[in-house]
Amino acid sequence: MVKVTNSRLTIQMLRRLPKYLQYLKSLPSEQNITISATTIARAMDLNDVQVRKDLASISNNGKPKVGYEREVLINDLQNALGWSNNDDAVLVGTGKLGKTLMDYEGLKNYGLNIVAGFDNDPTVWERSTNRSIFPMEKMEDLVSRMGIRIGIITVPASCAQDVCDKLVNCGVKAIWNFSPTHLNVPDGVLVHSENLASSIALLMNHMNQVDQQ
Amino acid sequence: MVKVTNSRLTIQMLRRLPKYLQYLKSLPSEQNITISATTIARAMDLNDVQVRKDLASISNNGKPKVGYEREVLINDLQNALGWSNNDDAVLVGTGKLGKTLMDYEGLKNYGLNIVAGFDNDPTVWERSTNRSIFPMEKMEDLVSRMGIRIGIITVPASCAQDVCDKLVNCGVKAIWNFSPTHLNVPDGVLVHSENLASSIALLMNHMNQVDQQ
DNA sequence: TAGATTGTTAATCGATTAACAATC
DNA sequence: TAGATTGTTAATCGATTAACAATC
Numbered sequence: 356m357v358k359v360t361n362s363r364l365t366i367q368m369l370r371r372l373p374k375y376l377q378y379l380k381s382l383p384s385e386q387n388i389t390i391s392a393t394t395i396a397r398a399m400d401l402n403d404v405q406v407r408k409d410l411a412s413i414s415n416n417g418k419p420k421v422g423y424e425r426e427v428l429i430n431d432l433q434n435a436l437g438w439s440n441n442d443d444a445v446l447v448g449t450g451k452l453g454k455t456l457m458d459y460e461g462l463k464n465y466g467l468n469i470v471a472g473f474d475n476d477p478t479v480w481e482r483s484t485n486r487s488i489f490p491m492e493k494m495e496d497l498v499s500r501m502g503i504r505i506g507i508i509t510v511p512a513s514c515a516q517d518v519c520d521k522l523v524n525c526g527v528k529a530i531w532n533f534s535p536t537h538l539n540v541p542d543g544v545l546v547h548s549e550n551l552a553s554s555i556a557l558l559m560n561h562m563n564q565v566d567q568q
Numbered sequence: 569m570v571k572v573t574n575s576r577l578t579i580q581m582l583r584r585l586p587k588y589l590q591y592l593k594s595l596p597s598e599q600n601i602t603i604s605a606t607t608i609a610r611a612m613d614l615n616d617v618q619v620r621k622d623l624a625s626i627s628n629n630g631k632p633k634v635g636y637e638r639e640v641l642i643n644d645l646q647n648a649l650g651w652s653n654n655d656d657a658v659l660v661g662t663g664k665l666g667k668t669l670m671d672y673e674g675l676k677n678y679g680l681n682i683v684a685g686f687d688n689d690p691t692v693w694e695r696s697t698n699r700s701i702f703p704m705e706k707m708e709d710l711v712s713r714m715g716i717r718i719g720i721i722t723v724p725a726s727c728a729q730d731v732c733d734k735l736v737n738c739g740v741k742a743i744w745n746f747s748p749t750h751l752n753v754p755d756g757v758l759v760h761s762e763n764l765a766s767s768i769a770l771l772m773n774h775m776n777q778v779d780q781q
Numbered sequence: 782t783a784g785a786t787t788g789t790t791a792a793t794c795g796a797t798t799a800a801c802a803a804t805c
Numbered sequence: 806t807a808g809a810t811t812g813t814t815a816a817t818c819g820a821t822t823a824a825c826a827a828t829c
Contacts, residue, residue, distance in 0.1 A: 552586035
């Protein structure tokens with residue numbers, strides 16, 4: 356097995372690779388034994404050189420005149436993205452959004468496995484989902500004991516930093532933050548924040564431009 | 569009222585501005601009558617020149633040696649982002665995620681007002697939320713009549729493009745897409761897609777790097 | 782062979798950061 | 806006045822795109 360070094364994947368590339376994968380998987384498998392970078396690029400409104408460069412960084416599969424074997428490319432993408440092996444995560448804050456995420460089976464396709472949820476509210480400990488929701492006090496113990504390294508934060512902004520600190524103290528190395536606040540972490544820990552407000556800003560700005568015409 | 573031209577706000581800026589706003593609002597109002605770009609930058613792990621440049625593009629409020637008046641800056645940000653006036657939107661696909669978004673009162677703070685939801689499943693037309701959920705067939709009529717210009721798509725990938733086409737046909741100019749698929753739209757229409765897979769790719773890539781040390 | 786396609790080097794474009802003059 | 810701060814011009818950095826040689 357040839358290991359493709361992926362140390363130089365940029366953030367921009369990492370955002371695009373899953374989209375290629377998504378697209379390739381969506382194609383009917385009978386046709387499309389092979390596919391060219393230009394075809395992919397056109398389907399996704401991207402530049403074809405960019406697609407070729409992205410793919411070259413994670414696969415040796417491209418053949419001039421032929422293109423890429425679809426099946427092989429799907430495999431190479433999944434390997435590069437680390438979706439072949441699973442990572443365990445905990446989710447903190449099982450409000451509506453938190454529960455939606457916990458119940459979303461799709462995360463498994465990305466190698467992300469939520470093993471437990473935590474919440475302060477005793478009423479949610481019982482009802483719930485397939486997975487278990489525990490009182491907040493049990494979080495640090497469980498995270499430490501299981502060696503969990505990914506934390507998903509879906510608590511209100513006011514307690515997000517506190518939860519974040521606790522997770523980091525227990526060895527978590529990557530935080531997926533859905534609360535609308537900036538989180539401070541030590542070097543070596545990654546925070547990736549989803550931000551509805553930023554998204555809405557893009558939409559509203561476009562509406563303003565439409566209005567000015 | 570001095571109109572600050574915001575035609576040259578880049579996408580990057582538009583993503584940062586709401587974070588400044590969020591941060592400024594979170595400060596206790598008694599202290600912090602004024603605040604410097606350096607303080608903001610440090611709190612958010614950004615470069616201070618970048619913050620100063622961003623703020624200069626939406627406010628005339630900065631004074632050397634003094635900084636910015638917090639209240640005025642909040643106002644300028646809200647104006648630039650278009651969150652002072654409301655825009656109506658419809659949401660299509662009232663599954664778990666769709667309903668979570670519809671119930672989220674916070675969207676109003678961003679000037680986004682979801683006036684109706686649509687779904688194929690008759691069982692959701694009754695139960696529901698504060699807002700009304702209608703059968704899919706009513707979508708095009710309502711969107712056209714009300715002149716809705718923002719559509720939120722939370723349907724499965726398989727029908728996202730179809731829903732998108734219908735919305736665009738009825739005059740929608742901006743699409744907020746939560747389905748995991750690329751959407752094709754004509755010129756002049758904006759698609760902003762949230763993509764869980766891309767986010768997870770960033771997390772997983774970080775875990776790989778942690779492992780290699 | 783000619784055409785289609787990959788992969789890479791060079792050029793361009795845009796965004797971030799550094800340097801610095803202006804000023805309360 | 807001196808120090809802190811803004812705003813802007815110039816320099817740097819990184820990402821995208823163009824040009825082109827290699828090749829099945």
